[in-house]
Each structure stands twice: as C-alpha cells, then as structure tokens.
Amino acid sequence: MKLQSKKIDAFTIIITIIMVLICFATIYPIWYTIVLSFNDAADAQLGGIYWWPREFSLESYSTVLTDDSILSSFIMSLIRTVVGTVTHVFFTAMTAYAFSKKKLIGRNFFLAIGTFTMFFNGGLIPFYLLLKNINLLNTFLVFIIPTMFNFFHLIIFTSFFKGVPESLEESAMIDGAHELRTFVQIILPLSMPVIATIALFQGVWHWNDFFWGIIFVNDEVLQPIATFLYRMIAESSSSQMKMNMPGGFTATAVNSQSIKLATMVIATAPIVFVYPFMQKYFVKGIMIGSVKG
Amino acid sequence: MKQIPLNNNKSLGKRIFRQRYLLFMALPAVVWMIVFNYIPMYGIIIAFKQYRIIKPISAAPWVGLAHFKELFSEGDFAMVMKNTLGMGFLRLFVGFPLPILFALFLNELGNIRFKKAVQTISYLPHFLSWVVLGGIMMNWLGDVGIFNEILLKLGIIDKARFFLAEPESFWGIVVISDIWKELGWGAIIYLAAMAGISPALYEAATVDGANRWHKMLHITLPSIMPTISILLILAISGILTTNFDQILVLRNAANQTASDVIDIFVYRVGFRMNRFSYAQAISLFKSVVALILLLGANQFSKKTQGHSLF
Numbered sequence: 322m323k324l325q326s327k328k329i330d331a332f333t334i335i336i337t338i339i340m341v342l343i344c345f346a347t348i349y350p351i352w353y354t355i356v357l358s359f360n361d362a363a364d365a366q367l368g369g370i371y372w373w374p375r376e377f378s379l380e381s382y383s384t385v386l387t388d389d390s391i392l393s394s395f396i397m398s399l400i401r402t403v404v405g406t407v408t409h410v411f412f413t414a415m416t417a418y419a420f421s422k423k424k425l426i427g428r429n430f431f432l433a434i435g436t437f438t439m440f441f442n443g444g445l446i447p448f449y450l451l452l453k454n455i456n457l458l459n460t461f462l463v464f465i466i467p468t469m470f471n472f473f474h475l476i477i478f479t480s481f482f483k484g485v486p487e488s489l490e491e492s493a494m495i496d497g498a499h500e501l502r503t504f505v506q507i508i509l510p511l512s513m514p515v516i517a518t519i520a521l522f523q524g525v526w527h528w529n530d531f532f533w534g535i536i537f538v539n540d541e542v543l544q545p546i547a548t549f550l551y552r553m554i555a556e557s558s559s560s561q562m563k564m565n566m567p568g569g570f571t572a573t574a575v576n577s578q579s580i581k582l583a584t585m586v587i588a589t590a591p592i593v594f595v596y597p598f599m600q601k602y603f604v605k606g607i608m609i610g611s612v613k614g
Numbered sequence: 615m616k617q618i619p620l621n622n623n624k625s626l627g628k629r630i631f632r633q634r635y636l637l638f639m640a641l642p643a644v645v646w647m648i649v650f651n652y653i654p655m656y657g658i659i660i661a662f663k664q665y666r667i668i669k670p671i672s673a674a675p676w677v678g679l680a681h682f683k684e685l686f687s688e689g690d691f692a693m694v695m696k697n698t699l700g701m702g703f704l705r706l707f708v709g710f711p712l713p714i715l716f717a718l719f720l721n722e723l724g725n726i727r728f729k730k731a732v733q734t735i736s737y738l739p740h741f742l743s744w745v746v747l748g749g750i751m752m753n754w755l756g757d758v759g760i761f762n763e764i765l766l767k768l769g770i771i772d773k774a775r776f777f778l779a780e781p782e783s784f785w786g787i788v789v790i791s792d793i794w795k796e797l798g799w800g801a802i803i804y805l806a807a808m809a810g811i812s813p814a815l816y817e818a819a820t821v822d823g824a825n826r827w828h829k830m831l832h833i834t835l836p837s838i839m840p841t842i843s844i845l846l847i848l849a850i851s852g853i854l855t856t857n858f859d860q861i862l863v864l865r866n867a868a869n870q871t872a873s874d875v876i877d878i879f880v881y882r883v884g885f886r887m888n889r890f891s892y893a894q895a896i897s898l899f900k901s902v903v904a905l906i907l908l909l910g911a912n913q914f915s916k917k918t919q920g921h922s923l924f
Contacts, residue, residue: 336719344735368763419640438651444897446884447657470646499635529743550745585749592741
C-alpha cells in the first residue's frame with residue numbers, strides 16, 4: 322500500500338507540472354500583451370520586455386479612449402450585445418418552453434425542421450441574398466433579428482425545462498394563468514443557470530463577432546469594436562509586410578502598433594470582467610446540454 | 615399530427631383554440647426558421663444559374679453544371695481542397711485527441727482547488743475573439759516579435775523571419791493556435807461526462823488491485839466513450855469546415871497559397887469578385903460532402919460502437 326501511494330505521488334507531480342505549464346502558456350501571451358500596451362511605444366520596439374513594463378506609459382490608452390470612432394464602435398458593440406443577447410435568450414427560451422410541451426400541435430414537425438437546420442444550411446451567399454431582399458443589410462436590426470433564435474440553444478433550454486417540477490406549473494394553471502404567463506412568472510425565474518449559460522454564449526458571440534460587421538453593414542456608425550479592430554490589424558499586417566523591405570520603421574507604424582495593443586486590451590476587458598461571474602453557471606449549463614447530446 | 619383523423623376538424627379547431635397561447639409562443643420561431651434557415655436553401659439553386667446581384671434569382675438563366683465543371687477543372691480547386699483537407703486532418707488527428715488527454719489528466723488531480731484553477735484558466739482563451747488573438751499572434755510572430763527575439767538569442771535562426779508571410783508555416787500556426795484557444799474548452803464536455811461516473815466502480819477496482827493507469831484505461835476511458843463517439847462523428851463531418859474567423863484574421867497576400875480554404879474561397883470569390891454562382895457551387899459541394907460524412911460516420915459508429923447522434 323505504501324509503495325503504491327509513492328507511485329501515485331510521482332504521477333501526480335508529473336501531471337501537476339504539465340498543468341502548470343499549460344496554464345502558463347495560456348496566461349503569458351495575454352499578460353505579455355497587457356504589459357506591452359502599458360509600455361512606451363517607441364521603447365517597446367527595442368524588445369527585451371517580458372514580465373513588466375519598462376517605461377510605463379498610458380499614452381496609447383489616452384489616444385484610444387479619446388478617439389471618436391473607437392468609442393462609437395465600443396458603444397455600438399455594447400448595445401448590440403445587450404439587445405442581441407436579451408432578445409435571443411427570451412425568444413429561444415420561450416420557443417423551447419412551447420416545444421417542450423408534448424400536447425403542442427405540430428410538435429414533431431417543428432422539432433424535425435429544427436433538427437435539420439443544425440446539419441444543413443444554404444451557406445453564406447444565399448443567406449446574404451436573403452438579408453438583402455428583406456432589407457436588413459446595413460441596419461442595426463441585422464445584428465438582432467437573424468440571430469434571435471438558435472436550435473442548439475433551444476435543445477439546451479428544453480433539457481433544463483424537463484427538470485422543472487410539473488406541480489409548479491399545474492398550480493399556476495389552476496389559478497387561471499395561461500402558458501405565456503406561466504413561462505414568464507414561474508419558469509424563467511427558476512431557469513437562471515441555463516439562462517446565464519446561453520446568455521454568456523450569445524453575449525460572447527455578439528461581442529467577439531467581426532465578420533457580420535464586415536459583410537452585412539457598411540455604415541461606420543454600425544461598426545462593432547471587433548470589426549474596427551479587424552480593420553486595424555489587417556491594415557497593419559499589410560504594412561508590416563511592406564516594412565520587411567529596407568527602410569525600417571516609421572513613427573506612425575510604431576504608434577499604430579501600440580494603439581492596436583491598447584484597443585485589443587480594451588476590446589477584451591468586458592469579457593474578462595464578466596467571465597468569473599458566469600463561470601459557475603456555464604459548467605452546469607454544459608452538463609445539462611451534454612446529457613442530451 | 616398524423617393521429618388526428620380528417621373528419622375531426624371541430625376538435626382540431628378546439629385544440630388550436632385551447633392551445634392559442636402555446637401556439638403563439640411556438641409559431642414565431644417556426645416562421646423565423648422558415649425565413650432564416652429554409653428560404654436561403656432555395657438560394658442554393660444559383661449554383662446552377664448565372665446569377666447577377668442586380669436581378670432576382672428567378673430571372674437568372676439556368677446553366678446546369680457549368681460552374682461545377684469549371685470548378686473541378688480549375689487549379690484553384692485543387693489548392694483550396696489541399697489546404698482545407700490538410701488543416702482538417704491535422705485538426706482531427708492532433709486537435710481532437712488532445713482535449714481528451716487533458717481531461718483524463720485533469721481528472722487524476724486530487725486537489726480540487728488546483729483543478730478548479732486550471733479549469734478556470736484553460737477555459738478563458740475560448741472566450742477571446744479571434745481578432746484579438748490574431749493581433750497577439752502578429753505581435754508574437756512579427757519580425758521584431760518575442761518569438762524571433764528568443765529564436766535569435768538561442769541561435770536557432772540567424773535572421774528574423776516573418777512567420778505569417780511564409781506559406782509553409784501557415785498550417786502549423788493555425789493548428790497550434792486553435793489548440794491553444796480550445797484545449798480547455800474542448801475538455802469541459804469530457805469532464806462533465808467523467809463527473810457522472812460512479813465512485814463505486816473505482817472503489818471496486820482498487821479492491822481488485824488496479825492502479826491509476828488501469829483505472830484510467832478501464833473505467834474512465836470506456837465511460838466517456840459515448841461522448842467521444844458523438845464528438846468524433848461531428849468532427850468528421852466538419853472536416854471541410856475550417857475556423858473561418860481564425861483564417862480570415864491570419865491570412866494575407868503572402869500566405870494565400872496555404873490559407874485559401876473553402877469558406878474563405880466562397881467569401882473571396884463571391885463577395886470580392888462578385889462571382890456568386892461560382893462561389894455557391896463550391897459552397898454547395900461542401901455542404902453536401904459534410905452531410906454525407908455526417909450520415910456515414912453516424913452509421914459507422916452505430917454499427918461498431920452502438921453510439922449515434924440519431
């Protein structure tokens with residue numbers, strides 16, 4: 322018995338070391354980016370900064386935070402994320418509740434057409450043409466209406482609702498409440514873990530998505546922060562390639578590098594702040610979803 | 615629906631009336647699915663037409679399989695397929711097993727707090743945008759980046775390289791950065807499955823003299839096999855689906871011969887060159903292959919393992 326526990330210890334030590342290395346490899350690139358963004362731009366180009374800013378500077382941040390187009394796209398992203406997430410969660414949960422009732426007329430048919438959408442779709446071009454035909458292109462609503470519903474999320478909601486005791490609903494029904502009312506007043510307040518999970522998934526998608534901002538809107542006012550950042554990075558990537566040729570760095574290149582870093586940190590900050598609060602929920606939510614498969 | 619006899623219209627009407635609130639909650643999503651999922655499926659037919667954006671789909675002339683013939687005879691298609699499959703197989707053979715290993719090892723840790731901390735940290739990158747990650751990578755892999763700095767110091771290279779401009783490095787960069795981002799998150803579903811294994815199984819094995827390896831191989835792994843099968847079916851059917859956001863951020867003119875994959879090709883040819891019909895042909899090709907792979911893998915898994923999606 323003693324011999325075995327010694328063996329176990331060696332095994333545990335190896336795994337622990339691997340895990341620490343993985344955590345370091347995960348955290349360090351993020352930390353390094355934050356450090357560089359707080360360092361003086363010209364000094365950072367000299368290299369040699371690994372753990373802590375060498376010449377601390379807030380200049381990049383003050384440039385970013387006073388830039389009107391960055392601020393406006395940040396606000397755009399906030400509005401899009403809040404409105405998009407709230408409508409998505411409510412609409413998908415409401416549908417899931419209705420679809421979870423066996424007596425619903427046409428239920429099997431609705432579930433069948435929903436399941437099919439998870440495995441086959443028309444692709445990007447027909448989807449774009451549809452949005453064009455129904456005049457959603459280049460409007461704020463293009464971020465909201467086509468993303469209001471997701472059948473995979475519906476399945477996660479449905480599995481959760483199955484666990485809600487029926488006696489609760491029945492007592493509400495006896496009191497004369499109809500299904501919509503039961504859903505809003507009884508089911509929703511009991512479903513916080515699954516709501517938080519789906520809200521996190523959808524909220525993160527809205528916040529991080531940059532492709533919709535490229536392809537479905539042109540108006541600069543409608544440009545989310547992730548799209549703004551994408552354009553910034555794509556631009557600096559092509560200029561970086563040009564800089565490979567002799568001639569070296571220009572002052573604007575140095576400057577744009579540090580502004581890019583500061584924008585990246587600002588664009589990520591909301592997620593990093595929300596993440597710890599949501600974490601305990603989504604682990605539970607994933608479990609519920611994975612039971613059903 | 616089929617159990618309602620036709621001569622029973624009255625009772626159907628009654629049932630509809632009784633369910634009016636329930637139907638009011640269900641039908642908007644049905645309409646939504648028809649509009650946003652099913653109407654675009656009609657748009658697939660432009661792959662067989664000569665569609666121009668200024669006219670409706672119905673006005674475009676039919677051209678049969680002309681776009682497919684052009685596609686399969688052009689050199690672009692071979693390049694796009696090579697890149698898509700190359701990165702797809704790397705993802706399948708390297709990216710798929712790693713989260714399973716990670717979950718198995720994490721499950722062996724006795725210290726709950728340390729385990730929780732590792733989980734919290736390893737899930738985090740999943741929530742970062744590919745734009746931000748792409749920015750970080752350009753910073754790291756750029757010619758004055760930390761990567762070149764270290765390699766130069768160690769004497770592995772004697773001149774700074776701009777890795778993202780090298781086609782031969784591109785697949786590796788994509789696969790490694792994808793693992794970096796999704797390793798922890800990919801393990802979450804296996805950890806959930808492991809949490810459901812009865813402790814009695816492990817206790818019985820200990821009595822029988824099994825060590826940790828035995829338990830991991832003969833209890834933990836078989837218990838998560840159904841989850842692995844299901845995710846493998848999905849991974850196989852997704853072999854042609856690349857991470858669009860990731861490649862869109864990391865691609866550039868210099869690495870195009872290694873970074874042009876189906877999804878990017880559809881976007882580039884369709885939207886940048888306005889060849890919608892031609893781009894839709896390759897998009898349809900991809901959807902059909904994915905569906906066939908899904909049904910095939912599902913059937914195979916059902917026969918050999920007894921686990922299937924449907």
